[in-house]
Amino acid sequence: MEGKGGLGKFYDKAKPYVAMICLQFGYAGMNIITKVSLNRGMSHYVLVVYRHAFATAVIAPFAIFLERKVRPKITYTIFMQLFALGLLGPVIDQNFYYAGLKYTSPTFSCAMSNMLPAMTFVMAVICRMEKVNIKKVRCQAKVVGTIVTVAGAMFMTLYKGDVINMVWSKYIHPRKSYVSDTTQGTDQDWIKGSILLILATFAWASFFILQAITLRKYTAQLSLTALVCFMGTLQSIVVTLVMEHKPNAWAIGWDMNLLAAAYAGIVSSSIAYYVQGLVMQKRGPVFVTAFSPLMMIIVAIMGSFILAEKIYVGGVIGAVLIVMGLYSVLWGKYKEYKEKEAEEILEPVKDGNNTGNANRKQNQNGTIIEDIEANITVGVTQKTEDKRISVLPAIAIGAPMPQPPMIAIEAPKP
Numbered sequence: 405m406e407g408k409g410g411l412g413k414f415y416d417k418a419k420p421y422v423a424m425i426c427l428q429f430g431y432a433g434m435n436i437i438t439k440v441s442l443n444r445g446m447s448h449y450v451l452v453v454y455r456h457a458f459a460t461a462v463i464a465p466f467a468i469f470l471e472r473k474v475r476p477k478i479t480y481t482i483f484m485q486l487f488a489l490g491l492l493g494p495v496i497d498q499n500f501y502y503a504g505l506k507y508t509s510p511t512f513s514c515a516m517s518n519m520l521p522a523m524t525f526v527m528a529v530i531c532r533m534e535k536v537n538i539k540k541v542r543c544q545a546k547v548v549g550t551i552v553t554v555a556g557a558m559f560m561t562l563y564k565g566d567v568i569n570m571v572w573s574k575y576i577h578p579r580k581s582y583v584s585d586t587t588q589g590t591d592q593d594w595i596k597g598s599i600l601l602i603l604a605t606f607a608w609a610s611f612f613i614l615q616a617i618t619l620r621k622y623t624a625q626l627s628l629t630a631l632v633c634f635m636g637t638l639q640s641i642v643v644t645l646v647m648e649h650k651p652n653a654w655a656i657g658w659d660m661n662l663l664a665a666a667y668a669g670i671v672s673s674s675i676a677y678y679v680q681g682l683v684m685q686k687r688g689p690v691f692v693t694a695f696s697p698l699m700m701i702i703v704a705i706m707g708s709f710i711l712a713e714k715i716y717v718g719g720v721i722g723a724v725l726i727v728m729g730l731y732s733v734l735w736g737k738y739k740e741y742k743e744k745e746a747e748e749i750l751e752p753v754k755d756g757n758n759t760g761n762a763n764r765k766q767n768q769n770g771t772i773i774e775d776i777e778a779n780i781t782v783g784v785t786q787k788t789e790d791k792r793i794s795v796l797p798a799i800a801i802g803a804p805m806p807q808p809p810m811i812a813i814e815a816p817k818p
Contacts, residue, residue: 420683424695427679430671432702434664435510436710438502441664447653448502449644451665454656456494456640458669459633463678467626475624485618486631492611494636494673495643500604507597510707511719514700516601518557518726521733522550523609524693531613534690542739546690549732552725553697560700560722568715612680612689619685629677633669687737694733697726 442448467475478486505513525546528534536543615628622628648654656662684692701723707713 420687420691423679423683424692425698427676428695428698429702430676431699432514432706434668434672435505435514435699435703436706437660437664437667439505439510439711441660442502442506444660446661446664447644447648448499448506449640449647450653450656451502451661451668452494452498453637453640453644454665455498455668456633456637456673458666459673459677460630460637462670463626463633463674464630467624467630471624471627475627476622478622482618482622485614485622486628486635489611489614489618489632490635490639492607492614493632493677495639497604497607497611499640499643500600500607504597504599504601504604507593507600509713510711511700511704511713511715512597513601514703515557515560515719515722516598517605517608518697518700519554519602519605520609520696521690521693521730522554523606524612525550525690525733527609527613528688528690531617533613533616533688542736542743545732545736545739549694549729549734549736551729552732553729556697556722556725556729557700558722559725560719563718563721565717565721568717568720609693612684612693615681616684616689619681625678625681628681629674632677633673687741690733691737694730694737697723697730700726 438451441451476482501513501517504516508516525534529536536547538544538547618628619625644653656665680692704713704715704719704723708715
């Protein structure tokens with residue numbers, strides 16, 4: 405029984421990590437398929453519309469039936485948050501990201517999006533969702549990891565170096581690369597794509613922060629995902645009608661364009677939003693975004709294997725730095741999670757001690773003094789033999805209460 409319990413506990417702790425790693429594989433596949441579709445002339449505005457139409461159609465039935473009894477009411481504040489989520493994620497982020505992907509390459513786009521953990525961490529600190537105590541090692545690890553991650557992404561962007569010839573490239577794609585000529589295009593297109601990708605990353609980080617805030621009041625995960633996808637579909641239609649004036653831009657058949665829209669909608673929107681929301685409620689937005697560097701490594705390998713995309717020495721060095729930064733951030737988040745667990749375990753023990761400590765003491769003058777331990781507290785640390793654990797301290801308030809010597813006074817209940 406103990407082994408089974410230990411296995412179950414390990415499974416519960418591993419679920420967020422496994423979910424986020426699988427999600428990065430899903431995102432990587434979306435980048436490759438989308439790149440091929442955009443190279444064949446599909447409008448990224450139309451792709452965003454179809455993507456979220458597919459996502460809404462897939463996730464809405466589950467939300468309607470599974471959460472019909474637990475779905476909170478939509479207030480004006482929640483509606484505005486849903487509107488903003490649809491604007492930040494489906495419209496701004498994805499349109500800018502697809503445009504940047506069209507001007508650059510899948511690996512470069514993923515490398516630029518690795519600034520997401522850094523942006524999310526800074527925004528979480530500003531919104532007071534993350535606390536930074538630079539004296540603590542775990543906070544130092546998160547800060548240093550964020551800096552190293554961004555440095556790795558920037559190194560990969562600014563320095564190419566020599567081309568690394570993969571073993572499979574000689575046999576699978578001996579002559580042709582299926583990545584468009586924009587990878588060797590003008591510096592102007594490359595800079596334009598970089599700016600669009602930075603704006604997309606900023607919008608995506610804002611989406612994570614706002615999603616975490618919305619989940620505090622609107623706790624129905626599936627319904628929130630369906631509503632965000634639906635709002636994104638409506639907003640994307642308006643944007644597409646303004647930007648695309650050719651009716652044939654909406655044409656789609658049984659080809660790569662349909663596959664790109666369906667895959668992106670089902671995997672990268674509906675499933676991804678739902679899984680991210682579940683993990684975010686347990687571990688926070690920084691934990692969710694800390695896995696994004698893995699997508700870049702997966703896309704680099706898949707792009708080389710499928711599209712014959714060239715891999716450079718600078719990319720490999722940048723990838724190593726990114727992985728180092730990723731593990732530093734995750735280590736800091738893991739230590740923070742363990743401290744919160746310790747606080748939750750110590751809290752009921754402290755409450756039990758409060759009841760025992762509220763005993764009556766009689767002084768020399770016959771005055772009975774009650775020791776009342778208050779639960780209103782702020783930041784103090786309690787030393788233990790092996791480590792320091794942050795806890796909620798108890799403030800002892802002594803109040804002299806003159807009473808007849810033979811009257812017993814009950815201790816206040818916690």
